[in-house]
Amino acid sequence: MEIRLPGSYGEGADRFRTAAEKAGAETERHDHALFGPDGDVLAIDVARVGPATPRATLVALSGTHGVEGFAGSACQTAWLETGGADRAAIAGVAVVLVHALNPYGFAWIRRVNEDNVDLNRNGIDFAGSLPENPGYEELADVLVPERWDQETQDVTTERILDFAGRHGFPALQAAISGGQYRHPAGLFYGGRAPSWSHGVLRGVVERHLAAVPRVAVVDLHTGLGPFGVGELLGPRPGSPAWERARAWYGELTTPGEADSVSAAISGDVLDVIGRWLPGDTEYTEIAIEWGTLDMVEVLQALRADAWLHAYGDPTGRDAPAIKTVLRAAFAPDDDDWGRLVGVRYEQVVGQAVAGLLG
Numbered sequence: 621m622e623i624r625l626p627g628s629y630g631e632g633a634d635r636f637r638t639a640a641e642k643a644g645a646e647t648e649r650h651d652h653a654l655f656g657p658d659g660d661v662l663a664i665d666v667a668r669v670g671p672a673t674p675r676a677t678l679v680a681l682s683g684t685h686g687v688e689g690f691a692g693s694a695c696q697t698a699w700l701e702t703g704g705a706d707r708a709a710i711a712g713v714a715v716v717l718v719h720a721l722n723p724y725g726f727a728w729i730r731r732v733n734e735d736n737v738d739l740n741r742n743g744i745d746f747a748g749s750l751p752e753n754p755g756y757e758e759l760a761d762v763l764v765p766e767r768w769d770q771e772t773q774d775v776t777t778e779r780i781l782d783f784a785g786r787h788g789f790p791a792l793q794a795a796i797s798g799g800q801y802r803h804p805a806g807l808f809y810g811g812r813a814p815s816w817s818h819g820v821l822r823g824v825v826e827r828h829l830a831a832v833p834r835v836a837v838v839d840l841h842t843g844l845g846p847f848g849v850g851e852l853l854g855p856r857p858g859s860p861a862w863e864r865a866r867a868w869y870g871e872l873t874t875p876g877e878a879d880s881v882s883a884a885i886s887g888d889v890l891d892v893i894g895r896w897l898p899g900d901t902e903y904t905e906i907a908i909e910w911g912t913l914d915m916v917e918v919l920q921a922l923r924a925d926a927w928l929h930a931y932g933d934p935t936g937r938d939a940p941a942i943k944t945v946l947r948a949a950f951a952p953d954d955d956d957w958g959r960l961v962g963v964r965y966e967q968v969v970g971q972a973v974a975g976l977l978g
């Protein structure tokens with residue numbers, strides 16, 4: 621399956637809506653209260669095809685991390701256009717495509733949402749005690765300094781590498797990306813309450829999945845791992861979901877383990893969907909993580925963007941260069957990369973459909 625990355629959130633949303641309409645999908649649109657940089661309306665779009673009371677439903681999510689939605693949007697749209705969703709529906713699996721779960725981040729070229737919240741750290745129980753992250757505490761001011769000139773970048777990068785030297789790179793990755801709940805302008809911030817996107821997603825789960833015996837979710841991410849490789853991050857090892865996912869997809873990794881590109885995290889979207897589903901649902905969830913640039917380049921892009929929104933002017937003269945680098949770190953305009961993403965997407969959703977029918 622060939623994919624074509626959209627030039628902007630608005631183009632991605634338009635193409636998705638057109639493809640959904642042509643495929644005869646039922647659609648929903650959930651408008652956001654804020655607007656994009658060009659004044660575009662922002663929304664989470666949902667397209668559904670398939671039987672009214674399916675035995676199984678496949679959900680694919682794009683843009684959980686805003687800017688990562690360039691690839692996810694292109695996959696969802698191409699899959700509709702090439703009849704993949706229809707074929708799944710004819711086989712008996714309903715398909716629910718959630719486009720741009722974080723439309724604000726997608727439009728503004730950010731990984732996080734309108735409140736600097738990472739939706740994959742936001743699904744915790746805010747009534748309980750918040751997860752602690754002492755490693756992040758140590759690095760908070762270093763990661764997102766008040767100034768972003770070359771000298772500050774050199775000094776702070778030195779200190780980050782020093783942390784890695786003392787604790788190792790896995791500990792550095794866990795400190796930075798494991799999630800934190802104390803620095804609202806910092807990196808990988810989980811927020812203080814469920815986000816707007818989580819509220820919309822919960823409604824989608826309740827409307828479309830409450831009476832479905834078998835549910836599979838594929839959440840589409842970019843930015844970690846080797847260029848163009850789509851690593852599958854699986855459910856909790858040893859759980860029935862993990863056993864099923866192994867049987868359907870083959871090789872999986874576990875966030876936080878040595879084999880995985882991802883640190884262990886709390887409050888991710890896949891986890892919270894599992895809690896919203898009825899207890900007797902057979903739920904099989906994975907994320908695809910397509911690698912782009914190396915970890916240090918991706919981190920620098922995220923730090924610059926966090927600085928821009930915390931201390932700079934997101935519409936000012938520093939913005940275009942920072943946004944160009946960030947976009948390249950999460951959605952490379954590279955034909956080979958796009959080809960690898962399209963092929964992997966089609967393979968994984970095909971395996972999901974086969975698994976759900978098995």
Ligand SMILES: [Zn+2]
Pocket residue numbers: 685688840841842843
């Ligand atoms: Zn992501």
